[in-house]
Amino acid sequence: MSTVMAREDRLLRHGGEAKIRGAPLLVVRIAEIEGRGRAVVASEPLRAGQIVIRDSPILLYSALPLTILPPPHQPQQQHYHNLYCSNCFRILQKPSIPTLVSCSSCSSALFCGSNCRSVALSSSHTPWVCQALTRLRDCPSPLQLHHHRDRQVQARFLVAAYNLALVSPSDFQTLLSLQGDCSSTAQPEEAALFLHFLISSLCPPLPSQNSTGFGFSLELTASLLAKDKLNAFGLMEPFSEDTQRSVRAYGIYPKACFFNHDCLPNACRFDYVDADSATQHNTDIIVRVIHDVPQGREICLSYFPVNLKYSDRQRRLRDDYGFTCQCDRCKVEANWSDEEDLGDDSNSDEEKDEELMDEDLDEHMDMADSATEDCSVVNRDDDFPHAYFFLRYMCNGNNCWGTLAPLPPSGVTPSSAMECNVCGNLKYYKELMDGDALHQ
Ligand SMILES: C[S@@+](CC[C@H](N)C(=O)[O-])C[C@H]1O[C@@H](n2cnc3c(N)ncnc32)[C@H](O)[C@@H]1O
Numbered sequence: 001m002s003t004v005m006a007r008e009d010r011l012l013r014h015g016g017e018a019k020i021r022g023a024p025l026l027v028v029r030i031a032e033i034e035g036r037g038r039a040v041v042a043s044e045p046l047r048a049g050q051i052v053i054r055d056s057p058i059l060l061y062s063a064l065p066l067t068i069l070p071p072p073h074q075p076q077q078q079h080y081h082n083l084y085c086s087n088c089f090r091i092l093q094k095p096s097i098p099t100l101v102s103c104s105s106c107s108s109a110l111f112c113g114s115n116c117r118s119v120a121l122s123s124s125h126t127p128w129v130c131q132a133l134t135r136l137r138d139c140p141s142p143l144q145l146h147h148h149r150d151r152q153v154q155a156r157f158l159v160a161a162y163n164l165a166l167v168s169p170s171d172f173q174t175l176l177s178l179q180g181d182c183s184s185t186a187q188p189e190e191a192a193l194f195l196h197f198l199i200s201s202l203c204p205p206l207p208s209q210n211s212t213g214f215g216f217s218l219e220l221t222a223s224l225l226a227k228d229k230l231n232a233f234g235l236m237e238p239f240s241e242d243t244q245r246s247v248r249a250y251g252i253y254p255k256a257c258f259f260n261h262d263c264l265p266n267a268c269r270f271d272y273v274d275a276d277s278a279t280q281h282n283t284d285i286i287v288r289v290i291h292d293v294p295q296g297r298e299i300c301l302s303y304f305p306v307n308l309k310y311s312d313r314q315r316r317l318r319d320d321y322g323f324t325c326q327c328d329r330c331k332v333e334a335n336w337s338d339e340e341d342l343g344d345d346s347n348s349d350e351e352k353d354e355e356l357m358d359e360d361l362d363e364h365m366d367m368a369d370s371a372t373e374d375c376s377v378v379n380r381d382d383d384f385p386h387a388y389f390f391l392r393y394m395c396n397g398n399n400c401w402g403t404l405a406p407l408p409p410s411g412v413t414p415s416s417a418m419e420c421n422v423c424g425n426l427k428y429y430k431e432l433m434d435g436d437a438l439h440q
Contacts, residue, residue, distance in 0.1 A: 028052050028299060030258050037179060038258050039298050046293040048414050049406030052267060053287045057251035058171040060124065060283055061160040062086065063234065064248070065152045066108065066137035066145075082237060082248075086125060087116035088282055089235060089249045090274050108133045112277065123167055124160065132159045132203040139202055154225060155195055157232075157250065161224045162199075162206055162216065174254050180230040182222035192222035230321060231257040233285060235273050239423045241398040248273070249283075256285055261321065262300035263313055263329040264389050266293055268403040268421045269301060290393050290405040305401040305422075306394055310336060329386050395420040395427070 027046060033039045046052065062084070083092045086109035092100065099113035109125050111117040117125075136155050139145050145152060165172040182192065196218045206216045233256060234247035256269065269287045272279075293299060304316060310333035317325045395402040402422025407415040417426045 025053065025255065033260075033298065036260050036298075039260050040258050040300075042293050042295050042297050042299060045295050046289045046299075047409045047412075048291045049288055049408045051286055051288050051408055052299060053255050054284055055253040055255045055287075056281055056284050057253050058168070058174055059160050059164050059252040060089065060235075060249055061153075061156045061251075062089075062249055063153055063156075063246070065149050066133060066156070083110060084248050085110065085112035085116050087111055087120040088273075088277075090277065090282065091238060091248075103130060106130045106134045108137055124163065126163055126167060128166065128204055128206075129159055129163045132163075132199070135202045135204075136198065139198065145198065151191065151195065153250075154191060154228070155198065157228045158195055158199055158221060158224060159203070161228075166206070171254075175224070175227060175252055178227045178231045178252070178254075178257055180223070180226035180228075182219060182226055189222060189225070192218065192225050195225070196221040228252070233257075233269070235271055235283065236422075238274060239400070241400075251283060251285075253285055256287060259287065259299065259301045261303045261317065261325065262327045263302060263306065263325060264327065264386060265300045265302040265306070265403065266290060266297070267299045267301055268405050270405075270419070270421045288405045288408065290403065302403065306389070306403060307401040310334065332386060393418075395423060395425070397423045397425055 025043075027042065027044055027050065028040050029043045030038050031041045040052070042052075064082075064084075084090065085092060086103075090112055092110065092112060101111050101114055101117050103109040103111075103117070103121075103125060105127070108130070109120065111120060133156070136145065136152075136159070145155065161172070161175060164175060182189070199221070200216070228250070231252055232250040233253055235249045235251060237245050237248045239245060259267070267287050267289045269285050271283070271285045273282050275282045287299075287301065289299060303321065304313070308316070310330060314325060314330065317323055393404050395404055397420065400420060400423045402420040404418035404420050404427060407417045407419055407426075409415055416428050418428070419426055
């Protein structure tokens with residue numbers, strides 16, 4: 001067992017249940033499930049819409065490429081298009097606001113105000129991060145970092161992670177305790193080799209043995225990258241019907257990272273990053289159950305939009321998360337044939353994907369039409385919950401494909417308003433069943 005793994009084991013395992021940073025979990029617990037690792041399980045019956053976890057990130061980093069940012073007070077609005085505060089990650093919509101400030105020593109970070117800047121200077125944007133990002137951004141072109149957006153984002157993660165070891169050793173230990181390590185592969189991945197070389201040759205030296213006891217090494221770099229790949233949550237750009245949405249920042253959330261995946265999840269997560277600037281913790285994520293969940297049942301999220309077709313889901317889960325999904329929906333859809341559905345060969349792959357998705361959904365919807373007569377189907381363990389799921393819990397907004405969860409119940413009364421976790425619109429149960437959802 002590697003040093004990293006041995007330490008992880010000591011830090012984490014505690015009577016079969018994992019210790020979790022921060023406030024104790026109340027309505028859920030973390031349990032080990034064979035073949036699935038740690039999992040979030042309801043410790044009491046949960047009501048539709050109930051919040052099960054509210055979680056703050058231990059680490060947040062930008063998903064944007066390493067570029068020189070425009071100076072504050074830059075009058076041209078377009079320069080700020082899709083730029084975010086480097087601390088709170090709210091969108092910088094108003095370039096003329098007098099509070100916009102940049103880092104005083106680099107042009108890699110822009111903040112929505114002096115408060116965010118001073119928080120960042122003592123946490124996520126320390127002098128070491130400032131120099132490291134500047135040197136990586138200006139790295140000589142033969143090293144090819146400029147052409148490789150994914151590697152730039154991974155470099156940002158590694159800089160943020162090694163900085164975490166310096167500024168918050170306990171959070172760094174939490175990061176090390178998450179699933180993902182390099183011990184399963186004999187050779188460190190190419191990304192780890194490349195990025196480790198880049199950081200060790202370009203960035204200011206890190207203390208060889210910091211207070212966490214972990215030295216800067218290729219093994220640790222590879223392990224950190226694996227943890228990021230399996231556990232990071234993306235905070236998306238604001239929703240727009242017309243454009244493809246991408247990630248504005250990635251975060252490591254020490255409780256939410258225990259949710260396993262299901263292609264028909266019973267919970268979904270919300271974030272409100274662009275909430276009122278007076279709101280603290282705007283990068284928290286909140287997980288709510290989408291329907292009643294009995295005590296002892298595992299609570300799962302979907303790691304991607306629920307509309308993906310079977311083969312794409314299987315591929316992503318295998319390639320990105322290292323497991324074969326055997327959820328109820330996959331068992332049913334494993335018998336469906338993609339080849340039969342491929343249709344006109346002249347269409348692009350994207351068009352084919354959309355057609356397949358529409359056909360998959362049509363099939364679900366047909367089943368759902370006959371299922372809606374009997375609302376009890378939601379609790380049945382056969383094919384129908386799949387169809388019912390799409391009708392009731394998938395947003396039908398243009399280009400959205402979000403998941404709907406009821407607003408939190410007030411007392412014992414469930415809410416009839418369903419909130420979409422992608423577009424944010426509210427829909428009402430009756431309109432959903434009538435196929436005429438009300439957008440507000
Ligand atoms: C974000 S972590 C979830 C928590 C993880 N089980 C743990 O022990 O820390 C993601 C990893 O959990 C495992 N996992 C998630 N969903 C799974 C599922 N439906 N079946 C099997 N393993 C799953 C996979 O190893 C995946 O890479």
